Amino acid sequence: MEIKVVPLAKEELKPKYESEENLGFGQIFTDRMLVSHYHEGWSDPIIQKYEPLVLDPAAICLQYGQSIFEGQKAYLSRSGSINLFRPNKNVERFKASAARMVMPSIDDNIYFEGLKELLRLEKDWIPSSIGSSLYIRPTMLGIDGRLGVQPSKKFLFYIILSPSGSFFPEGFKPVKIYVSDFWIRAAPGGTGFAKTGGNYGASLLVGEEATKKGCDQVLWLDAIHKKYVEEVGAMNIFFIIDDVIYTAPLQSGTILAGVTRESLIYMAKDLGYKVNEEALSIERIINCIKNKTLTECFGSGTAASIAPVGALTYKTEEYVIDNFEIGPISQTLYDKLIGIQYGLISDPYNWIVTIN
Ligand SMILES: Cc1ncc(COP(=O)(O)O)c(C=O)c1O
Numbered sequence: 001m002e003i004k005v006v007p008l009a010k011e012e013l014k015p016k017y018e019s020e021e022n023l024g025f026g027q028i029f030t031d032r033m034l035v036s037h038y039h040e041g042w043s044d045p046i047i048q049k050y051e052p053l054v055l056d057p058a059a060i061c062l063q064y065g066q067s068i069f070e071g072q073k074a075y076l077s078r079s080g081s082i083n084l085f086r087p088n089k090n091v092e093r094f095k096a097s098a099a100r101m102v103m104p105s106i107d108d109n110i111y112f113e114g115l116k117e118l119l120r121l122e123k124d125w126i127p128s129s130i131g132s133s134l135y136i137r138p139t140m141l142g143i144d145g146r147l148g149v150q151p152s153k154k155f156l157f158y159i160i161l162s163p164s165g166s167f168f169p170e171g172f173k174p175v176k177i178y179v180s181d182f183w184i185r186a187a188p189g190g191t192g193f194a195k196t197g198g199n200y201g202a203s204l205l206v207g208e209e210a211t212k213k214g215c216d217q218v219l220w221l222d223a224i225h226k227k228y229v230e231e232v233g234a235m236n237i238f239f240i241i242d243d244v245i246y247t248a249p250l251q252s253g254t255i256l257a258g259v260t261r262e263s264l265i266y267m268a269k270d271l272g273y274k275v276n277e278e279a280l281s282i283e284r285i286i287n288c289i290k291n292k293t294l295t296e297c298f299g300s301g302t303a304a305s306i307a308p309v310g311a312l313t314y315k316t317e318e319y320v321i322d323n324f325e326i327g328p329i330s331q332t333l334y335d336k337l338i339g340i341q342y343g344l345i346s347d348p349y350n351w352i353v354t355i356n
Contacts, residue, residue: 006048023165038155056145060152065198066142068097073133077343082355097194102151167304174310178210187223192254228279235299236261249277260300296327
């Protein structure tokens with residue numbers, strides 16, 4: 001495989017952001033993107049100027065949602081190298097999403113070698129402060145221009161990069177979560193485990209409801225009983241009750257298998273905590289908040305890393321968790337995760353892939 005790099009003229013380069021403080025999340029993009037096309041096989045990737053796509057208005061991705069994506073980050077380590085966190089997990093999940101959406105499996109070389117080369121070229125865009133990073137968005141679209149619900153034969157794979165600060169404007173501070181007791185995200189047999197656009201499109205309405213109620217994200221309950229807690233809009237969720245860490249199991253196929261989730265479970269067990277992958281009912285959670293046996297709650301995801309949850313709004317009530325403070329287990333796991341990602345502490349699990 002050859003990676004073709006289209007040179008950019010000086011005037012084609014964008015002005016860099018002025019300060020890392022107000023980057024926000026996913027708002028600006030770097031100068032270049034990686035592109036590869038599929039038709040009976042993948043074309044050699046090209047790294048070219050970041051620019052709008054030209055798509056047939058009847059493209060299957062636009063009409064019927066045949067689209068998948070990933071979310072991962074490049075961190076600038078203290079030694080100046082580029083750190084990726086368990087990137088093989090993202091490729092694995094991208095392939096699982098592709099299989100669910102009848103899309104071709106990405107070639108590992110295009111994804112990995114292409115991403116590495118793109119990152120080398122765009123290294124100057126990686127913010128250096130802790131909590132900031134270069135968000136990576138690999139995407140695949142079915143691009144045949146044809147009406148009628150059927151899978152595309154031609155696909156576009158691309159990777160774009162976005163220098164980003166904290167996912168939540170408040171940073172590492174407790175957020176408020178709205179429990180959706182009517183609308184659902186994913187049902188067994190659906191596409192919940194895949195990172196496909198439709199899952200997120202379907203969540204927009206409830207996201208608006210949550211915002212109106214002063215909440216930052218939605219907590220989804222299971223589709224059948226509307227009883228068991230599954231995950232948050234862009235995060236998996238953990239509860240600590242009587243010093244045991246709980247998170248929803250993945251077997252139902254309705255929850256995204258978060259890379260952060262899996263890493264935190266591993267780290268927590270390694271630190272000696274008991275972790276139960278168990279479906280908890282919302283009633284039990286509310287009762288445990290009331291009787292103060294539920295001491296901590298946090299969301300986990302690449303974008304937010306760990307987001308402590310300070311309150312849950314369920315039906316008409318707001319239930320405050322641990323006086324809206326950051327609990328010790330959340331803080332310990334956050335420090336360890338961030339420490340590994342930014343190369344501040346050693347990486348005992350060999351999770352970091354360094355690009356020089
Ligand atoms: C629905 C959903 N759940 C969980 C996660 C967390 O996954 P990860 O830790 O791999 O970022 C995400 C983020 O991508 C998500 O969109």
